Amino acid sequence: MDNDVLRQAPLFSALDDEAMAALRTSLATTRLRRGEVLFHEGDSGDKLYVVLEGKVKLGRTSSDGRENLLAIMGPGQMFGELSLFDPGPRSATVTCVTDAEFASLSHEDLLRWLEGRPVVARGLLAQLAARLRKANDVVADLVFSDVPGRVAKALLDLAERFGRTADDGVHVHHDLTQEELAQLVGASRETVNKALADFASRGWLRLEPRSVVILDMERMSRRAR
Numbered sequence: 001m002d003n004d005v006l007r008q009a010p011l012f013s014a015l016d017d018e019a020m021a022a023l024r025t026s027l028a029t030t031r032l033r034r035g036e037v038l039f040h041e042g043d044s045g046d047k048l049y050v051v052l053e054g055k056v057k058l059g060r061t062s063s064d065g066r067e068n069l070l071a072i073m074g075p076g077q078m079f080g081e082l083s084l085f086d087p088g089p090r091s092a093t094v095t096c097v098t099d100a101e102f103a104s105l106s107h108e109d110l111l112r113w114l115e116g117r118p119v120v121a122r123g124l125l126a127q128l129a130a131r132l133r134k135a136n137d138v139v140a141d142l143v144f145s146d147v148p149g150r151v152a153k154a155l156l157d158l159a160e161r162f163g164r165t166a167d168d169g170v171h172v173h174h175d176l177t178q179e180e181l182a183q184l185v186g187a188s189r190e191t192v193n194k195a196l197a198d199f200a201s202r203g204w205l206r207l208e209p210r211s212v213v214i215l216d217m218e219r220m221s222r223r224a225r
């Protein structure tokens with residue numbers, strides 16, 4: 001298990017080597033293939049997960065079967081803590097969009113771990129606060145922004161986390177289908193395709209299967225505002 005990846009998780013970033021070594025004895029690893037589900041919305045849950053490798057989508061399904069994606073998470077990102085701090089069923093379904101590996105920590109061990117470690121507890125609170133801030137932004141964008149603006153914002157967010165800068169632009173291998181991208185911005189696939197085609201025709205990006213190359217970051221950032 002890669003310590004560097006674990007340290008990217010706010011929960012573990014402040015730990016010294018000794019504390020990390022102690023923590024590792026409580027961690028288990030799970031490997032899943034692309035398309036497999038780690039847990040379903042509504043399940044009862046007793047573990048928190050950190051992505052070690054790969055990417056997952058966190059989604060919810062409406063009563064008429066439509067899907068909305070809350071987030072895409074990659075290495076160093078953590079999920080599965082809500083059902084501990086606000087006891088109840090899992091609030092989202094977690095599905096692998098690539099082959100993926102996770103470290104898991106039982107809620108019981110996490111609680112024990114937090115006791116007497118205010119720095120770790122603060123890391124967790126910081127992550128929850130950041131997530132609430134982001135969720136507020138998403139709600140505001142749904143109300144105030146148009147679909148192309150939301151698509152631009154989602155691509156920039158993915159670029160920040162999964163992008164690789166090359167000579168021709170920022171290569172963002174997001175591993176999402178256009179349907180999933182649409183579920184992430186809360187719009188129909190047709191509208192999202194149209195926005196992407198428009199960005200491409202303006203020369204702001206190049207579309208590739210399950211990835212984009214952002215050619216003009218400045219224009220994309222302006223469109224996302």
Ligand code: CMP
Nearest residue numbers: 070071079080081082083090091092135
């Ligand atoms: P839990 O409810 O245990 O299982 C699903 C997890 O998805 C949840 O814990 C959170 O860790 C995560 N999650 C729920 N809502 C969001 C959100 N809006 N953004 C990012 N992650 C979320």
